[in-house]
Amino acid sequence: MKTIVQKYGGSSVATTEKILKVADTLIKRKKEDNRIVVVVSAMGDTTDDLIGLTKQISKNPDKREMDALLATGEMISASLLSMALIEKGYDAVSYTAYQIGIKTTGLYGRSLIDDIDVSRVEKSLSEGKIVIVAGFQGVNEDGDITTLGRGGSDTSAVALAVKLQGECEIYTDVDGIYSCDPRKFKEAKKLEFIDYEEMLELASLGAQVMHSRSVELAQKYNIPIYVGLSCSDIKGTIIKGVKDMNLESKSVTGLATCDEDISITVKNLPSNINILSDLFERVARKKINIDMISQTAPLGEKVNVSFTIPHSDLDECLDILRDFTIEDNIHIDENITKFSLVGLGMKNTTGVAASLFRIFSEAQIEVKMITTSEIRITCAIKNDDKIKAIDLAAKQFNL
Amino acid sequence: MKTIVQKYGGSSVATTEKILKVADTLIKRKKEDNRIVVVVSAMGDTTDDLIGLTKQISKNPDKREMDALLATGEMISASLLSMALIEKGYDAVSYTAYQIGIKTTGLYGRSLIDDIDVSRVEKSLSEGKIVIVAGFQGVNEDGDITTLGRGGSDTSAVALAVKLQGECEIYTDVDGIYSCDPRKFKEAKKLEFIDYEEMLELASLGAQVMHSRSVELAQKYNIPIYVGLSCSDIKGTIIKGVKDMNLESKSVTGLATCDEDISITVKNLPSNINILSDLFERVARKKINIDMISQTAPLGEKVNVSFTIPHSDLDECLDILRDFTIEDNIHIDENITKFSLVGLGMKNTTGVAASLFRIFSEAQIEVKMITTSEIRITCAIKNDDKIKAIDLAAKQFNL
Numbered sequence: 001m002k003t004i005v006q007k008y009g010g011s012s013v014a015t016t017e018k019i020l021k022v023a024d025t026l027i028k029r030k031k032e033d034n035r036i037v038v039v040v041s042a043m044g045d046t047t048d049d050l051i052g053l054t055k056q057i058s059k060n061p062d063k064r065e066m067d068a069l070l071a072t073g074e075m076i077s078a079s080l081l082s083m084a085l086i087e088k089g090y091d092a093v094s095y096t097a098y099q100i101g102i103k104t105t106g107l108y109g110r111s112l113i114d115d116i117d118v119s120r121v122e123k124s125l126s127e128g129k130i131v132i133v134a135g136f137q138g139v140n141e142d143g144d145i146t147t148l149g150r151g152g153s154d155t156s157a158v159a160l161a162v163k164l165q166g167e168c169e170i171y172t173d174v175d176g177i178y179s180c181d182p183r184k185f186k187e188a189k190k191l192e193f194i195d196y197e198e199m200l201e202l203a204s205l206g207a208q209v210m211h212s213r214s215v216e217l218a219q220k221y222n223i224p225i226y227v228g229l230s231c232s233d234i235k236g237t238i239i240k241g242v243k244d245m246n247l248e249s250k251s252v253t254g255l256a257t258c259d260e261d262i263s264i265t266v267k268n269l270p271s272n273i274n275i276l277s278d279l280f281e282r283v284a285r286k287k288i289n290i291d292m293i294s295q296t297a298p299l300g301e302k303v304n305v306s307f308t309i310p311h312s313d314l315d316e317c318l319d320i321l322r323d324f325t326i327e328d329n330i331h332i333d334e335n336i337t338k339f340s341l342v343g344l345g346m347k348n349t350t351g352v353a354a355s356l357f358r359i360f361s362e363a364q365i366e367v368k369m370i371t372t373s374e375i376r377i378t379c380a381i382k383n384d385d386k387i388k389a390i391d392l393a394a395k396q397f398n399l
Numbered sequence: 400m401k402t403i404v405q406k407y408g409g410s411s412v413a414t415t416e417k418i419l420k421v422a423d424t425l426i427k428r429k430k431e432d433n434r435i436v437v438v439v440s441a442m443g444d445t446t447d448d449l450i451g452l453t454k455q456i457s458k459n460p461d462k463r464e465m466d467a468l469l470a471t472g473e474m475i476s477a478s479l480l481s482m483a484l485i486e487k488g489y490d491a492v493s494y495t496a497y498q499i500g501i502k503t504t505g506l507y508g509r510s511l512i513d514d515i516d517v518s519r520v521e522k523s524l525s526e527g528k529i530v531i532v533a534g535f536q537g538v539n540e541d542g543d544i545t546t547l548g549r550g551g552s553d554t555s556a557v558a559l560a561v562k563l564q565g566e567c568e569i570y571t572d573v574d575g576i577y578s579c580d581p582r583k584f585k586e587a588k589k590l591e592f593i594d595y596e597e598m599l600e601l602a603s604l605g606a607q608v609m610h611s612r613s614v615e616l617a618q619k620y621n622i623p624i625y626v627g628l629s630c631s632d633i634k635g636t637i638i639k640g641v642k643d644m645n646l647e648s649k650s651v652t653g654l655a656t657c658d659e660d661i662s663i664t665v666k667n668l669p670s671n672i673n674i675l676s677d678l679f680e681r682v683a684r685k686k687i688n689i690d691m692i693s694q695t696a697p698l699g700e701k702v703n704v705s706f707t708i709p710h711s712d713l714d715e716c717l718d719i720l721r722d723f724t725i726e727d728n729i730h731i732d733e734n735i736t737k738f739s740l741v742g743l744g745m746k747n748t749t750g751v752a753a754s755l756f757r758i759f760s761e762a763q764i765e766v767k768m769i770t771t772s773e774i775r776i777t778c779a780i781k782n783d784d785k786i787k788a789i790d791l792a793a794k795q796f797n798l
Contacts, residue, residue: 016452016455016456017455019456020456050475053415053475053479054479054482056415056416057415057418057419057479057482057483057486058482058483058485058486059486061482061486062481062482062485062486064492065478065479065481065482065485065493066478066482068474068477068478068481068493068495069474069475069478069479069482071474072471072474072475075467075468075470075471075474076449076452076468076471078467079464079465079467079468080452080453080456080464080468082461082464082467083453083456083457083460083461083464083465083468084456084457086457086461086464087456087457087458087459087460087461093463094464094467096467096497096544098495098497098498099497099542099543120542143498143519144498145495
């Protein structure tokens with residue numbers, strides 16, 4: 001008998017009608033003789049509505065109370081789904097994090113799952129019950145309710161799959177993982193498989209299908225994750241480890257773009273490592289997320305350095321830069337798109353960067369900055385070149 | 400240092416604006432050097448809204464899941480109130496029933512509080528915190544969330560006051576307990592004090608200010624309860640034991656009327672105790688709440704019996720009666736009002752019934768049925784006589 005841990009996102013349980021539909025889907029899987037555990041998110045906009053209430057009370061709501069408040073959203077959907085299953089004649093039981101000992105550590109609002117005591121879940125499963133678990137939440141060592149951060153229900157599901165030695169299925173409002181964003185490139189191909197590492201790179205580049213931490217956790221325990229459309233027969237994507245994949249698989253799996261950053265170039269800085277590290281330390285202290293950094297070779301005793309930051313952090317970043325140089329030396333470029341290719345095959349296949357630069361140069365797409373990781377290459381290009389770049393790269397690398 | 404357990408009803412925390420107002424009131428009491436524990440109900444219509452969701456899922460929702468669902472309402476208001484206090488610079492902490500071990504026994508939807516482990520509350524109080532507790536809920540020995548029934552937050556508050564050896568204050572949308580319903584009799588007087596027994600009789604007669612069980616619990620441990628308008632300086636009513644009251648207090652404290660019952664008279668039943676007990680047993684099995692019963696002296700071998708039932712149970716009741724007698728013997732009177740006087744003084748003062756019957760007879764108010772308890776007298780009278788009866792009795796007994 002297989003144990004299957006399914007997770008349904010907020011849009012999949014947004015209304016009672018949708019909850020009843022999820023119940024039907026679960027019953028189908030239950031009939032196939034499976035042990036079913038279901039993790040649910042809060043219904044639709046519940047979490048946003050609750051946050052809205054807190055804003056009427058406090059500009060900076062207490063974090064402990066915020067977590068206690070937000071955790072109720074998932075409790076509501078869990079008990080409603082259990083009710084729906086019981087109404088349809090199936091034995092079910094809903095549990096909060098408290099009830100099944102989902103222990104967390106770390107900060108409110110973004111705590112980490114430390115352990116889960118699955119004995120109560122195991123007991124209910126052995127009684128033939130479908131077990132519904134309120135996602136996104138845990139209880140810390142002080143007995144306080146904590147939440148795992150936005151999208152944390154994915155992590156709840158993977159953690160339960162690890163502890164129950166089961167399979168994990170994430171149901172959402174997209175039908176799988178695509179090589180590129182289908183809203184940006186119509187001919188984007190859905191992937192049958194994707195490696196954990198590739199998925200993590202894509203997630204960090206803005207593909208918001210999966211909570212990164214859940215992928216890391218699945219990777220650590222080598223639990224495959226199925227990602228697909230809820231209540232549908234359309235085949236989704238399986239995230240799993242490379243040893244399960246065809247090693248001859250193509251070099252580039254995915255493509256992602258991000259328009260939210262701008263680049264800043266600071267000219268004529270003294271070529272002194274202390275000054276640069278001081279600069280970046282002060283930026284980091286303001287929690288400004290610097291992404292691409294490139295530095296040209298020093299000209300005499302001066303050096304030029306460029307980096308990208310989110311547009312929203314510009315003013316704060318400029319305040320810092322003015323302590324290091326005069327206004328004339330600071331150049332801002334808002335007209336950039338970060339363009340990334342991701343592929344486990346890039347580890348073994350040389351020439352991905354070379355092909356990319358060749359097609360860009362043929363199309364006269366200017367590459368302003370470049371950063372790379374073992375399985376990723378990211379270029380900053382002009383916004384205007386984005387569509388052309390996606391189109392060319394998708395064709396070149398068969399995405 | 401006094402420990403004060405306050406309870407705020409749903410209407411008192413219906414909006415974030417009202418929650419902020421409650422926070423201000425709490426801060427005032429805190430500054431008077433008190434240890435403050437606050438029990439909150441769910442915001443406004445939250446509970447009804449949640450019940451509305453379940454109706455879209457099931458006609459007869461699973462009771463365990465219903466309790467798990469409804470308990471979230473109080474968790475939400477508790478964390479928002481705590482947030483409001485912290486925003487205003489006061490240290491506060493919200494707790495669910497789980498977190499402070501409010502242990503319950505009995506059925507879902509109407510469980511009883513078995514015990515509360517107040518050590519966590521005591522610890523927070525000793526740290527100077529205002530403690531907010533989600534009312535209406537507990538956890539049973541299986542670790543399941545249960546609710547205490549509608550109005551159960553009153554009981555949560557009294558139980559906490561018992562365990563913390565504190566005082567109990569119930570804040571609601573009425574400014575105290577009245578001798579009669581001020582909506583029915585404009586000159587109704589607010590009581591400064593009322594005895595537990597009197598309050599219980601009034602509550603059972605439809606005065607919905609207080610949850611009866613909370614009054615019973617307060618009586619058992621002799622905890623006075625203050626009932627008053629939330630966030631107001633208007634003086635309310637104290638419910639307490641007779642030994643604290645002036646024994647010379649007036650004989651009749653309160654007056655209540657109820658129009659929701661009808662009376663049924665069954666004529667010519669065989670004068671046989673087995674038949675009567677069989678009849679009432681079958682009615683009871685249908686959960687029909689028979690209230691006043693009167694039987695005339697047997698005429699030969701036949702007997703007439705009258706009783707009152709809620710109007711809504713008429714059809715079901717008639718189905719049963721038809722098994723015992725023919726249609727012609729069944730008489731229904733829908734034109735009745737139950738009129739009750741309540742007063743601890745009735746135990747010692749004779750003549751309350753006599754005075755009542757005298758003023759009724761002078762005013763030609765027909766008394767159709769009578770029942771009494773030690774501290775209550777109830778008459779069934781015609782609907783049309785209600786206003787006249789309230790007016791006369793209020794004057795006669797100075798209510």
